[in-house]
Amino acid sequence: MTDLVPNPTPVSSQNIFEKHFSNTKSLFVDREAISPHFIPEQLPFRETQIHEISESLSATLSGKKASNIFLYGKTGTGKTSVTRHVLTQLLEFAKGKNLPVAGLYINCRNHSRKYRVLSKIVEDLYPEERFFGFSSGFVYDKLVDWVSKNKAQLVVVLDEIDKTKDLDELVYSLTRANDEVTGGGITLIGISNNLFFRERLDPRTKSSLVEKEMVFPPYNAEELRAILNDRVKRAFAPDSVEDSAVNLAAAFAANESGDARTAVMLLFRAGELAEQKGLEKVTDDEVKRAKKKVEEEIITSMVSTLPKHQQILLFSLAELSLNKKPQAKLTGQPSAENVLFSGEIYDEYCSMAKKLKEPPVSSRWYREYISELEMFGLVSTTASGQGFRGNSRIVKLGFEPRKIRDQLEKELLG
Template identity: 45%
Template sequence: MTGPFDELLKESAIFARRDCLSPHFIPDSLLFRDEQIANIVKALTPSLRGERGRNLFIYGKTGTGKTSCVRYVIEEVKKLPTVRSKISYLNCRIYSSRYRVLSKIMNDHLPTYSKRGYGLVDIYEKLISWIEEDGKVLMVVLDEIDLVKDLDDLVYTLTRANSDIKNGSITIVGISNKISMKEELDPRSLSTLYENELVFPPYNSRELLAILEQRASLGLKDGVYDRAALGLAAAIAAKDSGDARLALKILSGAAEIAENEHREKITTAEVEKASKSAEEELAYELISTLPEHQRLVMYAIATLTIQGGRYRKLAEGTETYLFSGEVYDKYSAIANSMAKQPKSSRWYRKYISDLEMQGLIATYESGRGIRGHTKLIKLDYPAQRVKETIERGLFKEAEANVQKEEPENQETEN
C-alpha cells in the first residue's frame, strides 16, 4: 500500500544534504574572503584584548558574503577562552528600532532582567551598570543596519553610553548593502560608524563557480551535476550582480526541477529554467522589504503599468513606459489616500534612482519630441505580481500594527 508521504519521504536521487544549499548555511571555509575575514578579526582584536576597539562598517552588495563572514568570525571568537568580551549579533530586519536593539542586547546577556515592559531609560542604565560591573567589552553587530528606523538615535545612544561607561566599552559593527546609507545619516553618526570601513566586492563568475562547486559537493549526490551546469549558474549570477545567494538559489532551484521531473542529472536546461524564477523571486523579496515610500513608488509604477500610462497612448504598440511625472502624481495620490504625507519630488527622484540601481526598474531619457525632455520609467518585472506582492506586505503590516503590543510609548528620551 502506498501512503500520502511515500513520495516525499523517499530518498532523494539528487540531494545529499538539502540544507547545504540553503542561504543560511555557512560552510567551514568561506572562499575568496581571507582578506575580509582578516580585516574583521583585526578590527575586533582590541575588543578581544579588553580595550575599546574602533567601530567597523561593512559595506557590500547583496550576496557578497558579509553576513556569512561576520558570523564565521563570531563563531571563532566564541571558541576563545576570553571572558570579558561579549557579542550580540542582531539582524535589524527584526530589531528595527533603538528600543528593540537595546532590549535584545539585554535579552542576550541578562535574560532574567529583560522581561517586557522596561522603558528605554531603565534598559540604558541597566546596560551601563552591567558593563561596568567588571569592565566588559561589548561588541554589537548590527546586520542590515540601514533598516533601523531611528538609527541616528541608536548610534547616539550607544556613543553616549561609551562616554558614560567608566570601566568597559561598546564597539559597533554595522553591516549594510545600501549604498545611499551615507547620505541619509547624520554626520555625527556617520563619523562614529565609519571609524573603519571594509568593502566586500561582488564575486566574478570564476569565484561563483568555485562557491557553487563547494556547495554542490556537500549538498548534491555524486554525478548528478556537471561543470557546465554550475558554470552557467555562476555566469548568470555574475552577469546580474555577483551575488552568491542568487547563484545558490539558481543551483538549488535547478536541483529541485531535476528532482521533480525525475531527471538523472542537473543540466544547463534546468539551470536556465531555475534562473528565471530565482531572479523574479529575489526581486519580489526585495520589493517587499523596500522602505515605505519606495514601496509606494513601486506600487504607483505597477498600477500605472497595468492601467497603461499616457506614453502608451501616445506611442501605440510600444512596451509600457511611464512618464516620471505621472508616476509622481500617482504616488502622491496613493500616499494621500493612505493618510501619509508624500515626499517631495527631490526625494522621489532619489527613490527612482535607488530603484533603478536595484534593478527593479529601468529609466530612459525620452529624447526630444515628446513634451520636450523627460524621463521614462519601465518596470522590469510583471506588474501584476509586483502589485500583489506589495499589497500582501501592506496587509501584513496593517495586521501587525493591530496586534502590536510593544511599548513604543516607552521609548522615552534619555
C-alpha cells in the same frame, strides 16, 4: 484475527505510491549546505575583508574598544556570512583564553527601533531576566552596568542597519554608553546593502558609526563558480550536478548582480526540480527553470522589506504600467515598451500616498527613491532621449507589473 487495515480492493494494477517511491532517491546528501542560510567555514574571495575586520576587532582581546566599522555592498556579497564568521572566531578565541570579550548579532529588520535593539542586547546579556515593558532608560542602564561589571569588550553587530527607524538615537545611545561605562567598551559593526544609506547618514551618526568602512564588491562569474563548486560538493551526491549547470548558475547570478545568494538558490531549486522529475543529474534545463522561480522569490522578499514610501512608489509604477496606453513617439510610432515618465509617476505616487493617508515625500526625495529602486534592480531609468516630448527621465519596471502590484496590494491595502 482481523486485519488492522481492511483488505484493500485492487482498483488498478499500480499502487499510487509507486511513482513517489521510485523518485525518493535524493540527489542531496546535505540540503542545508546549499541553503542560503548556511555559513561555510571557508569564505573564498573574502580573505581581505576577513583579515581587515579581524585585525580591527583584535583590539578587544587586549581589553580595548575597537573602531566601529561600517560594511556595505550589494546584496549577496557575503557581508553577513563574513561578519558572523569573524565574530564566532573572535568569541571562540576569547573563550579559550578566558578573556572578557562578548559579541551579539542583531538583525535590524527584526528589531527596527532603538528600544527593541537595546532590549534584545540586554535580554542576551541577562538570559535569566525579562525586560518586557521596562523603560528605555532602565534597559540602557542595565547595558552600561553589565559592561562595567564585567569589564567586558562587547561587539554589537547591527545587520541591515538601514532598516532601523531611529538610527541616530540608537547610534547615539550606544556610543554614549561608552562614555558612561566604568571599564570595558562597546564596539559597533553596522552592515547595509543600501549604497545610498551611508551618504544620507546624519554627520554626527556618520562620524560615530563609520570610524572604518569596508566595501564588499560583487562576485564575478569565475568566483561564483568556485563558490558553487564548493557548495555542490557538500550538498549533492557525487556526480549528480553537471558542470555546465554549475557554470550556468554562476553566469546567471554574475550577470544579474554578482550575488552569491542567487547563485546558491539557483542550484538549490534546480536540485529540487531535478528530484521532482526523478532525474539522476541536475542539468542546464533545471537551472533555467529555477531562474524564474528564484527571481520571483528574491523580488518578493525585496519588495516586502522596502520602506513604506518606496512600496507606494513601486505600487504606483506598477498601476501606471498596467493602465497606461503605449506611449506614442513624436514620429507617430508607438514605442515598443510601455515607458513611464518621471513626472507622471510622481503625480500618481502623490495621489496614491494621499489615498493611503500618508503625506507624500518631496520630489527631491522621490528622485532619491527612484535611484534606490534602480540600485536594487527593481526599475531601470534612462533619459527620455529623442522623439519624446520634454526632457524627462523614463522609468521602467524591472519585473512583471502585475506580480508587483498584486504583492503590494496585499502589503499596503491589507
